[in-house]
Amino acid sequence: MTLQKKIVTKVAGLSAIFLMAASISACSPEVGSEEWCTDLKEKPKGDWTANEAADFAKHCVF
Template identity: 45%
Template structure:
Protein backbone atom coordinates (compact mmCIF):
# COMPACT_ATOMS: atom_id res chain seq x y z
CA UNK A 1 0.00 0.00 0.00
CA UNK A 2 2.87 2.37 0.75
CA UNK A 3 4.31 1.85 -2.74
CA UNK A 4 1.03 2.96 -4.30
CA UNK A 5 0.90 6.08 -2.14
CA UNK A 6 4.44 6.97 -3.14
CA UNK A 7 3.98 6.33 -6.86
CA UNK A 8 0.58 7.97 -7.21
CA UNK A 9 1.83 11.60 -7.04
CA UNK A 10 4.61 10.77 -9.52
CA UNK A 11 2.08 9.39 -12.01
CA UNK A 12 -0.04 12.52 -11.74
CA UNK A 13 2.97 14.79 -12.26
CA UNK A 14 4.02 13.05 -15.45
CA UNK A 15 0.46 12.47 -16.64
CA UNK A 16 -0.17 16.22 -16.88
CA UNK A 17 2.82 16.90 -19.10
CA UNK A 18 1.85 17.71 -22.71
CA UNK A 19 3.04 15.24 -25.33
CA UNK A 20 6.45 16.16 -26.71
CA UNK A 21 6.01 17.82 -30.09
CA UNK A 22 2.37 18.82 -29.54
CA UNK A 23 1.21 22.42 -29.89
CA UNK A 24 0.76 22.61 -26.11
CA UNK A 25 4.33 21.38 -25.58
CA UNK A 26 5.67 23.97 -28.05
CA UNK A 27 3.82 26.77 -26.24
CA UNK A 28 5.09 25.55 -22.86
CA UNK A 29 8.67 25.43 -24.14
CA UNK A 30 8.42 28.93 -25.66
CA UNK A 31 7.47 30.29 -22.23
CA UNK A 32 10.12 28.35 -20.31
CA UNK A 33 13.66 29.53 -19.57
CA UNK A 34 15.85 28.43 -22.49
CA UNK A 35 18.82 28.09 -20.13
CA UNK A 36 17.11 25.14 -18.46
CA UNK A 37 16.55 23.21 -21.69
CA UNK A 38 18.37 19.94 -22.27
CA UNK A 39 19.95 19.11 -25.61
CA UNK A 40 16.97 16.85 -26.32
CA UNK A 41 14.58 19.72 -25.55
CA UNK A 42 16.39 22.04 -27.97
CA UNK A 43 16.56 19.37 -30.68
CA UNK A 44 12.89 18.47 -30.35
CA UNK A 45 11.80 22.12 -30.18
CA UNK A 46 13.62 22.78 -33.44
CA UNK A 47 12.26 19.64 -35.06
CA UNK A 48 8.62 19.93 -33.96
CA UNK A 49 8.05 23.65 -33.38
CA UNK A 50 10.38 25.40 -35.84
CA UNK A 51 10.48 22.90 -38.72
CA UNK A 52 6.88 21.77 -38.01
CA UNK A 53 7.55 18.04 -38.30
CA UNK A 54 4.92 15.90 -36.58
CA UNK A 55 5.94 13.47 -33.81
CA UNK A 56 5.88 9.80 -34.82
Protein backbone atom coordinates in the same frame (compact mmCIF):
# COMPACT_ATOMS: atom_id res chain seq x y z
CA MET B 1 3.33 -5.11 17.03
CA THR B 2 6.75 -6.41 16.23
CA LEU B 3 9.41 -4.26 14.63
CA GLN B 4 9.15 -6.21 11.38
CA LYS B 5 5.39 -5.59 11.13
CA LYS B 6 5.90 -1.87 11.80
CA ILE B 7 8.48 -1.65 9.04
CA VAL B 8 6.25 -3.52 6.58
CA THR B 9 3.30 -1.26 7.47
CA LYS B 10 5.37 1.90 6.92
CA VAL B 11 6.76 0.63 3.60
CA ALA B 12 3.27 -0.30 2.42
CA GLY B 13 1.93 3.11 3.44
CA LEU B 14 4.73 4.96 1.69
CA SER B 15 4.27 2.84 -1.42
CA ALA B 16 0.56 3.63 -1.48
CA ILE B 17 1.25 7.36 -1.13
CA PHE B 18 3.82 7.22 -3.94
CA LEU B 19 1.48 5.34 -6.28
CA MET B 20 -1.37 7.74 -5.56
CA ALA B 21 0.83 10.79 -6.21
CA ALA B 22 2.14 9.28 -9.43
CA SER B 23 -1.34 8.47 -10.69
CA ILE B 24 -2.78 11.95 -10.11
CA SER B 25 0.21 13.92 -11.36
CA ALA B 26 -0.14 15.45 -14.80
CA CYS B 27 1.52 13.72 -17.70
CA SER B 28 3.80 15.81 -19.86
CA PRO B 29 2.55 16.56 -23.37
CA GLU B 30 3.87 14.62 -26.34
CA VAL B 31 7.05 16.00 -27.88
CA GLY B 32 6.21 18.12 -30.90
CA SER B 33 2.61 18.81 -29.93
CA GLU B 34 1.33 22.39 -29.81
CA GLU B 35 1.08 22.20 -26.00
CA TRP B 36 4.67 20.93 -25.75
CA CYS B 37 5.93 23.79 -27.94
CA THR B 38 4.06 26.33 -25.79
CA ASP B 39 5.41 24.81 -22.56
CA LEU B 40 8.96 24.90 -23.90
CA LYS B 41 8.59 28.53 -25.04
CA GLU B 42 7.70 29.43 -21.43
CA LYS B 43 10.67 27.51 -20.01
CA PRO B 44 13.93 29.54 -19.73
CA LYS B 45 16.20 28.65 -22.64
CA GLY B 46 19.10 28.09 -20.25
CA ASP B 47 17.16 25.18 -18.74
CA TRP B 48 16.59 23.40 -22.07
CA THR B 49 18.44 20.16 -22.71
CA ALA B 50 20.19 19.58 -26.03
CA ASN B 51 17.45 17.11 -27.00
CA GLU B 52 14.72 19.62 -26.15
CA ALA B 53 16.41 22.30 -28.27
CA ALA B 54 16.76 19.93 -31.22
CA ASP B 55 13.15 18.74 -30.91
CA PHE B 56 11.93 22.33 -30.60
CA ALA B 57 13.76 23.31 -33.78
CA LYS B 58 12.48 20.23 -35.58
CA HIS B 59 8.81 20.41 -34.51
CA CYS B 60 8.07 24.00 -33.54
CA VAL B 61 10.20 26.17 -35.83
CA PHE B 62 10.18 24.38 -39.17
